[in-house]
Amino acid sequence: MPTxxxxxxxxxxxxxxxxxxxxxxxxFIILTHITPMNPGYEYPIVVEGxxxxxxxxxxxxxxxxxxxxxxxxxVKKGEIFGxxxxxxxxxxxxxxxxxxxxxPTSGKVEILSMDVVGGNEKAIRNRINLVSGGERGLYYxxxxxxxxxxxxxxxxxxxxxxxxxxxxxxxxxxxxxxxxLKVENYSRGMKQRMHIARALVNNxxxxxxxxxxxxxxxxxxxxxxxxxxxxxxAGTTIILTTHYMYEAEELCDRIMIISDGRSAGYGxxxxxxxxxPDTNVVEIVTSDDPHETVAELSKEHRFTHINTERVGGRYCxxxxxxxxxxxxxxxxxxxxxxxxRKMGYDDPTLEDIYLSLVSSNEESAPVVNRHEx
Ligand SMILES: Nc1ncnc2c1ncn2[C@@H]1O[C@H](COP(=O)(O)OP(=O)(O)O)[C@@H](O)[C@H]1O
Ligand SMILES: [Mg+2]
Numbered sequence: 001m002p003t004x005x006x007x008x009x010x011x012x013x014x015x016x017x018x019x020x021x022x023x024x025x026x027x028f029i030i031l032t033h034i035t036p037m038n039p040g041y042e043y044p045i046v047v048e049g050x051x052x053x054x055x056x057x058x059x060x061x062x063x064x065x066x067x068x069x070x071x072x073x074x075v076k077k078g079e080i081f082g083x084x085x086x087x088x089x090x091x092x093x094x095x096x097x098x099x100x101x102x103x104p105t106s107g108k109v110e111i112l113s114m115d116v117v118g119g120n121e122k123a124i125r126n127r128i129n130l131v132s133g134g135e136r137g138l139y140y141x142x143x144x145x146x147x148x149x150x151x152x153x154x155x156x157x158x159x160x161x162x163x164x165x166x167x168x169x170x171x172x173x174x175x176x177x178x179x180x181l182k183v184e185n186y187s188r189g190m191k192q193r194m195h196i197a198r199a200l201v202n203n204x205x206x207x208x209x210x211x212x213x214x215x216x217x218x219x220x221x222x223x224x225x226x227x228x229x230x231x232x233x234a235g236t237t238i239i240l241t242t243h244y245m246y247e248a249e250e251l252c253d254r255i256m257i258i259s260d261g262r263s264a265g266y267g268x269x270x271x272x273x274x275x276x277p278d279t280n281v282v283e284i285v286t287s288d289d290p291h292e293t294v295a296e297l298s299k300e301h302r303f304t305h306i307n308t309e310r311v312g313g314r315y316c317x318x319x320x321x322x323x324x325x326x327x328x329x330x331x332x333x334x335x336x337x338x339x340x341r342k343m344g345y346d347d348p349t350l351e352d353i354y355l356s357l358v359s360s361n362e363e364s365a366p367v368v369n370r371h372e373x
Pocket of ligand 1: 054065066067085086087088089090091092093094
């Protein structure tokens with residue numbers, strides 16, 4: 001026990017007179033302080049200064065790629081932790097190192113108190129699992145139940161326990177009715193739920209989900225998200241990578257935003273928002289596409305980000321700036337020809353913050369993003 005605790009306990013005893021209740025209190029104090037002494041229990045994932053470089057051959061002339069550059073974070077038990085970043089940011093590389101599929105170049109990674117380097121791979125893999133969005137990896141000619149049987153055998157699950165396990169997994173992912181259909185006949189959402197069931201066969205303490213909703217219809221993606229939430233509520237520690245901001249905002253307890261292999265922000269959604277206290281947003285909804293005005297505004301450096309999305313036949317433009325002044329009356333005439341449906345100040349969303357953080361990481365000029373929904 002650290003001396004600090006001992007001192008605390010003794011001074012506590014000094015102030016109290018009743019010995020029996022002292023003993024109970026002492027036990028209570030010890031029990032409540034035991035967790036920090038076992039960080040592997042409280043933090044199943046600890047990453048310190050992780051770097052991963054992909055070496056190229058000297059002859060190719062292509063420089064080595066630093067895919068992950070000195071990132072540090074930890075994940076609490078039962079937490080949903082989000083790795084958020086654009087394509088090529090280093091999310092999959094990070095997940096692969098944490099799943100013992102890639103070695104780190106430098107830095108320290110401890111999974112369930114075991115170092116990923118030095119012969120612990122098998123012990124770690126028995127207690128974790130990984131789902132990658134859009135992957136194959138299931139046997140399409142077999143039924144859902146047969147797939148789960150196959151993977152139970154791979155993990156050497158006791159034959160006598162397999163039927164109950166598979167029944168439970170099918171219920172968890174709501175595929176009981178489809179259990180005896182061939183996976184090739186499943187919809188995309190059913191396949192993705194089956195991937196998750198496959199990854200739950202070894203009852204993993206940690207589940208890595210790499211873009212689990214990529215390419216799914218919004219409704220089906222919502223089902224997958226509620227399944228992820230249920231798993232975390234049941235105590236599974238989850239790392240989720242995504243480039244969908246709203247998904248991270250909805251699901252993740254804490255987030256690391258990665259840009260070009262580096263951390264651009266780490267914390268809860270509100271902590272991330274607090275990193276950019278001077279982010280003000282004006283939102284303008286128009287009937288027509290305001291791209292000409294948006295192109296003009298994006299040349300002005302006082303507007304740090306401009307982002308137009310097409311939502312339900314309308315155009316929603318969000319303009320970020322540090323100083324607001326009387327900007328609304330200035331913007332109004334510039335957007336009026338597109339048919340303004342709505343215009344006003346808005347609180348920054350995670351997406352706004354993300355755009356600020358990623359671009360301040362890259363130190364670039366204003367970013368104009370366009371999305372089609
Ligand atoms: N095996 C590899 N060899 C060389 N470069 C790679 C390899 N895997 C990934 N990279 C590069 O590392 C960077 C990060 O990739 P990745 O981790 O897949 O990003 P993300 O999952 O965030 O899209 C990218 O620039 C990618 O091209
Ligand atoms: Mg990826």
